[in-house]
Amino acid sequence: MTPDLECKALTRRFGEFRAVDDVSFAVPAGSFFSILGPSGCGKTTIMRMIAGFLEPTSGDILITGKSVLDVPPNKRAVNMVFQHLALFPMMNIEENIGYGLRRKGMSRAEIARKVDEVLERIGLPGINTRKVDELSGGQKQRVAIARCMVLEPDVLLLDEPLGALDLKLRERMKVELKALQAAFDTTFVYITHDQSEALVMSDQIAVMNEGAFEQVGTAQELYYRPETAFVAGFVGDTNRWTGRIERISGEALDLRTENGMLMRGASHGRALQTGDRAAIYVRPEAIRVAHGAEALEGFDNKMEGTVTSLLFNGAASRVLVRPATGGEEIEVALPQSGEFATTRKGDVLHIGWSGAQGNCFAAGAG
Template sequence: MPPLAQTPPDLECRDLIKDFDSFRAVDQVSFDVPQGSFFSILGPSGCGKTTLLRMIAGFQAPSGGDLLIKGRSMIGVPPNKRPVSMVFQHLALFPTMNIGDNVGFGLRQRGVAKAEIKTRVTEVLARVGLPNVAERRVDQLSGGQRQRVAIARCMVLEPDVLLLDEPLGALDLKLREHMKVELKTLQSAFNTTFVYITHDQSEALVMSDNIAVMNNGRFEQIGTPHDVYHAPQTAFVAGFVGDANKIDAQVTAVTDGMMTLSTQNGASMRVVGADRALAEGTPAQLFLRPEAIALLPSGADAPEGANIQNGTVETVLFNGANSTVTVKDVQGGLLTVALPQTGGFANLQKGDAVRTSWQPDQARCYAAAGAG
């Protein structure tokens, strides 16, 4: 009996390259996006993520490599012939058209009959939670409603892949937080593959099934939000995704996978090296999440095996559910600690004596740039 044929990913990129004269914006990027998944490309401005998205959409031609949708190469296929739709940051809704006409615009361009357009527009507006707005004007809707109209305009075309180019960037903070949940809910409801680009780590972490972290035209890591956050594979990922204390140090000893490091100020700490074990004498960068650090009263006992430093409180910033505390150790180094309001330090003040404690397996350590 012949083996069952595997369904190809909705999107495949194979060694994709984009050159602008002597500048390489996208450098041999390869990845797959399975059907019905939410895939985010996360990176700083100028890393190449928008260029990559524009190649997927067909607005720019690759300089090399291949790009397939549903197993079919899209090289040379114009944008209007690709089974993709795109939501832009500024939405690009037509202010002179009502909502129904905005949503049905692409169908009219394809020559779909008026009766079918009306039916499909009504259905898709209901699915995005806007069943009675077809006759309203764009300026009569809230920012979140306009966002859903922009998605409806794309989804009515039944694309295999929906591309989203930082669509929440123009929204205020509270609405942006709300739309994170809405977008993920809509993606699940339509079961359509979303490819989402952003420089906002919180958007990627909240919504994505998988995240590709991009830097200087390359993917540094592809993984689940949990893996990217808790097991970053490179120093760039550790520093870019989430908050982290970055500590410059040097490896002074390596024993059975445990590294001992010394900071520039002379503080000593131990880190589980695992597969990142570095040789003695190697300059290193250590990344430690603020929430991985426990704050203890001065003189209090710390858990066995923990790294411990005595210090004094420099700043306390109240953030609602928790506070951000900066502690200066006796060598002059600074650590940022995420302190829950239930942690027993409700009246913590600048100058208070405290101890910081963290376990050796809580930090990530990498060779310093240029080391080795």
């Protein structure tokens, strides 16, 4: 099946600087695809090239199988929602949504019908005559999407559209955006530096760094099986230790950390050798807590430590544990029920985790 969007060897240079460096990807029809990366990595440059606001230095962009390199922005089957929604304050909601249809010369009756239809689909029927400043932030967000979707684009581009919203509204809009995408069955391409937005909403995520894609996969693949050190460190919270590999047996390896701890990790198919400097990444929720070492039998890595901080965040609460042998604090997920739910600063705990949970990469990679 022909993807709705395909970029082939897409490159954009500004002088000698490569903002986008030979990026290729395809987005299946009707899917939610996110480009996730830090500021300045090139994700907005990709979106501007897809929209037609910027020409690639080389490469090709195809919408539903056809190259659009010579097609001006207003003729591409693409529309865009910006972080600052750019709704017209002097127009009511129906006029805002119908603006693009009027530019196409559609009749007033047909515009009214289409506006009513799209307002119904975004869950805001009957607000046609209201002004923009009478709407909440979430309602404005949906109206901005409706203004794009009424034009029936093949691809909707979303440039960090939740960035200007407060935290609680942003959390709600993540769920609503995913529901809207499914309701319209339109391909969404979403760019963000916020990993939570990408992980919650996306069918596929491309993690971008310094103009190139590090990895493309599902949220689960990026989180549990990162392919590069950058992805391991950028996506989700993680503990990181660096040192030198002392032993390798199959995918299992032993790494002597810089403060002298011997730690078991896994190469997961990466080409690592004895003597290499390497880094191990372990997720906080992969670490088990206990009151005694005997409860951690079978774990490759075990140690005793003291709780130095409680990072309370509801279901995502963590504690920082300082190992008795010294070294950096270790971030550990705090159980939400049972005897450890009331853990406090100063408590002594035993912690342990499986070596298979430790993703190991060459030190310095990423």
